[in-house]
Amino acid sequence: MAQREAVLRLDGQWARVRAGAAHAEPQDRERLLDELIGALRPLTEDPECTALLGLRLADRAALRFAEGDRAAALATIEEGLRSSERAAPYSPAFARWYARGLINHGVWLAWPLSDGNRLPRHPLGPAASEGPSAMERAAGERARDLTRAAVEVWSGLDQRDPVNRRGLAQAKVFLGDRLAELGLAEEAVAWAVDAEADFRQLLLADTGPEESEEAEEALDHIGRQLELRLRFLAFGSLVRLRTEGLLPERLLPQAVVAARIQGVPEEEIAARLGLGAEQVHTMLDVTPWLAVWRVEVRGADGLWNVLDHPWHSSTEVRNRTAADVASEVVLTFTASADCPGEGGHWRIRLWWHEEGDPAGARFRLTVGPDAPANTPS
Numbered sequence: 001m002a003q004r005e006a007v008l009r010l011d012g013q014w015a016r017v018r019a020g021a022a023h024a025e026p027q028d029r030e031r032l033l034d035e036l037i038g039a040l041r042p043l044t045e046d047p048e049c050t051a052l053l054g055l056r057l058a059d060r061a062a063l064r065f066a067e068g069d070r071a072a073a074l075a076t077i078e079e080g081l082r083s084s085e086r087a088a089p090y091s092p093a094f095a096r097w098y099a100r101g102l103i104n105h106g107v108w109l110a111w112p113l114s115d116g117n118r119l120p121r122h123p124l125g126p127a128a129s130e131g132p133s134a135m136e137r138a139a140g141e142r143a144r145d146l147t148r149a150a151v152e153v154w155s156g157l158d159q160r161d162p163v164n165r166r167g168l169a170q171a172k173v174f175l176g177d178r179l180a181e182l183g184l185a186e187e188a189v190a191w192a193v194d195a196e197a198d199f200r201q202l203l204l205a206d207t208g209p210e211e212s213e214e215a216e217e218a219l220d221h222i223g224r225q226l227e228l229r230l231r232f233l234a235f236g237s238l239v240r241l242r243t244e245g246l247l248p249e250r251l252l253p254q255a256v257v258a259a260r261i262q263g264v265p266e267e268e269i270a271a272r273l274g275l276g277a278e279q280v281h282t283m284l285d286v287t288p289w290l291a292v293w294r295v296e297v298r299g300a301d302g303l304w305n306v307l308d309h310p311w312h313s314s315t316e317v318r319n320r321t322a323a324d325v326a327s328e329v330v331l332t333f334t335a336s337a338d339c340p341g342e343g344g345h346w347r348i349r350l351w352w353h354e355e356g357d358p359a360g361a362r363f364r365l366t367v368g369p370d371a372p373a374n375t376p377s
Contacts, residue, residue: 004046007039011052018059033060047090051097054084058101065108077105092157096167102150103174106143113140113181120181120232137182144178151175162205166214169198173222180225185232186241192229193246196222226251231352232360235259239272247273253283260284261352261362263321284319291317291325292355295333298345298368307338322362326350330365343369 014036016022017029024032037056043049057080064073084098113132115121121132132140154168172195180188199215199222230238230251238255241247247255252275259269270280295311296304306312311333317325326348333339333348340346345368349361358364 003039004043004049007036007043007049010036010039011056014056014059030063033063044086047087047094050083051087051091051094054080054082054087054101055097056080057083058104061108070108074105074108077101077108081105088153092161092164095153095157096163099150099153099167099171102146102153103171106147106150106174106178109139109146110143110178110181112136113143114177120183140178140182144175144182147171147175147178162202162211165198166202166211169195169202170218172198173218173225176225180229180232183232185229186237189226189229189233189237189241190244190246192222192226193241193248196226196248227254230254230258233258235262235264235269235272242273253287256280256283257287257289258352260319261289261322263323281319286318288316288318290353291315291320291322291350292353293326293329293348293350293363294355295329295338295346295348297338297340304347311338322350322352326363326365345369 010032013022014032017024017032033056037053037060040049040053040056043053057076061073061077061080064070064076081098081101084094084101087094088098089095113121113136151168151171154164154171157164157167159165159168172191176188176191176195179185179191196219199218202215203212203219226248233241233255235258238247238259242255252273255273256269256275259273260266266280266284267277269275270277273280292314293312295307297307298304311329315325329350330348333346345366347366348363349355349358350363351360352362
């Protein structure tokens, strides 16, 4: 008992340092944390100490990440999760700690796979010019599985408790992020929509100002993610989401524009998305999209050179397909002095909203004697 009380006092001391309530130099912080972890490790029969060991190993992992030692950090958090998992059945609080640890580990594992918008850094699929390494892909899949496990842990807790409902909603947001990083945009949107509905329910509940602010921030994040991710969806995916009730009404104009960019006729958009023909036409007329293109010419040295404006530019358009806009650029370019002419090599890529990886282009065309078969898309 005395040993347990001493360990808990030491943990309280660390908690104050961690929260900034007590000052400690970096080397003293490390020493204190190492001492605490060493004291917690033998107490394997004590659920609280086992749970605390998971938390403090996570703290150590965070320090390793801050130092740039990702391998050591990931190994440490794996050990911490094993400890947290053993303690989780003993208390809802310990289960929450375990679920949060699963999510955090997923974030750290998937870090190389996403950009600042939590969208795939490496677009996947046959058109991708480059993708994640096999190790990065495996880490991303492990991150997805860990986050799905966190969703299951939160789902198993008492949903009458708003803390658990909020934890579940947050876990769904993170699962959407992990799925998006693997190129599974349709599943990512479905989970984000599910999470959005949960957070709206939390806002309707009798919560305090801090919880309401947190829910509003989460809804803002989800809204931005949904708008970004819709740009990655094929028309068939949009139709499935609409059929399953997972395409919010406010995003219908963007979904209609996305379909039109892909070349889907207005009549088909209306029929398959369950909208009126006039409604679709109005959405296309009032909802602009930004077409961004880049024309490159291959020099004698074999290198591709990006041309200046107007061949590297953008314009806002309405009710136009990507092929429509790109065809106009191609027509103008081939009639210009900048075109290398017969026997030359040139190519064009056109994106929706922002220039990026060729795999994300809505239109791709390469011209030249030895050019591969092209698939404008």
